[in-house]
Amino acid sequence: xxxxxxxxxxxxxxxxxxxxxRCSPKSGHDTVSWYQQALGQGPQFIFQYYEEEERQRGNFxxxxxxxxxxxYSSELNVNALLLGDSALYLCASSLAGVRQPQHFGDGTRxxxx
Amino acid sequence: GESVGLHLPxxxxxxxxxxxxxxxxxxxxxxxxxxxxxxxGKGPQFIIDIRSNMDKRQGQRVTVLLNKTVxxxxxxxxxxxxxxxxxYFCAETAASGTYKYIFGTGTRLKVLA
Numbered sequence: 001x002x003x004x005x006x007x008x009x010x011x012x013x014x015x016x017x018x019x020x021x022r023c024s025p026k027s028g029h030d031t032v033s034w035y036q037q038a039l040g041q042g043p044q045f046i047f048q049y050y051e052e053e054e055r056q057r058g059n060f061x062x063x064x065x066x067x068x069x070x071x072y073s074s075e076l077n078v079n080a081l082l083l084g085d086s087a088l089y090l091c092a093s094s095l096a097g098v099r100q101p102q103h104f105g106d107g108t109r110x111x112x113x
Numbered sequence: 114g115e116s117v118g119l120h121l122p123x124x125x126x127x128x129x130x131x132x133x134x135x136x137x138x139x140x141x142x143x144x145x146x147x148x149x150x151x152x153x154g155k156g157p158q159f160i161i162d163i164r165s166n167m168d169k170r171q172g173q174r175v176t177v178l179l180n181k182t183v184x185x186x187x188x189x190x191x192x193x194x195x196x197x198x199x200x201y202f203c204a205e206t207a208a209s210g211t212y213k214y215i216f217g218t219g220t221r222l223k224v225l226a
Binding site: 004031033040041042043044045048055056058090098099101102103104105106107 | 121144145147149154155156157158159162164202204206209211212213214215216217218219
């Protein structure tokens with residue numbers, strides 16, 4: 001039973017560039033959430049996708065966008081990269097309802113030069 | 114891999130002793146809580162959850178206690194092992210109107226041989 005998988009594992013970009021990160025949810029899960037984790041901090045919620053739509057968004061600018069595909073996989077896109085976007089980006093999958101435990105992938109480490 | 118939580122509070126415990134990790138939450142409307150374990154270079158791993166209609170829940174070698182009066186959560190690990198060394202996060206969510214999880218700042222657990 002495959003867990004949450006994310007790609008790539010590491011990525012280096014320069015300021016102003018754009019990046020796309022990918023996530024495949026755990027088998028049986030239909031909901032995907034994305035989090036940003038800065039060094040030394042807990043994950044911060046970016047947004048959640050369900051039924052191919054963004055259903056809730058955290059306090060992140062519009063430069064952060066996403067997509068969910070019919071097979072429940074998801075992408076996170078970040079435009080006009082800033083140095084402060086350097087972080088570990090985590091994808092979590094769950095079932096659709098409230099009070100559903102979210103299961104995380106190992107993340108994509110994004111470094112902005 | 115790069116370490117998570119370089120400047121986090123640290124709890125050092127002798128191997129075989131019991132560990133208690135504490136977490137204060139802020140939202141009195143939160144009614145579902147999860148403890149996660151995050152090892153270096155990995156994503157958060159689900160340990161145990163508890164709903165607000167419970168005060169205590171036990172798993173394998175772990176117990177979570179919830180005190181809603183003072184908005185406090187704790188994770189007890191029995192007979193701590195070297196493999197328990199990691200950063201531990203509590204996460205909270207409210208059933209009403211939100212799907213996002215709010216993470217605490219984390220505690221680093223070091224198991225001494």
